[in-house]
Amino acid sequence: MSDEDRASEYGVTYGDLNRFLAAKGHLAPCGACGSDKWIIPLAPGFADGDEAGIVQLAGIRGIGIKGSLLVNTLVCDDCGRVEFVSAVHVKKWLDANG
Numbered sequence: 001m002s003d004e005d006r007a008s009e010y011g012v013t014y015g016d017l018n019r020f021l022a023a024k025g026h027l028a029p030c031g032a033c034g035s036d037k038w039i040i041p042l043a044p045g046f047a048d049g050d051e052a053g054i055v056q057l058a059g060i061r062g063i064g065i066k067g068s069l070l071v072n073t074l075v076c077d078d079c080g081r082v083e084f085v086s087a088v089h090v091k092k093w094l095d096a097n098g
Helices: 001-008 014-024 086-096
Strands: 054-058 068-076 081-084
Touching: 014 081, 014 086, 068 086, 081 086
Parallel strands: none
Antiparallel strands: 054 068, 068 081
């Protein structure tokens, strides 16, 4: 299975990612600047409301899929700080919570 296929397996919509983030308390103010304005980058070629982008961090031992970690990202709209959330955990929560 290609890296792209593995990433698409964990793809979620913008709305579903927001539901997960709200349920888990991830929409707290930015730890760097205190802003509560977060941006969720979308997958390339998708419009607002479609698929949230997934980043694959490679070279991590024992975490994620085949030595990589698939994450959804949050970017502070004020200072640009980037936060990661495990795409695997998001997908598992969505599967369990509809």
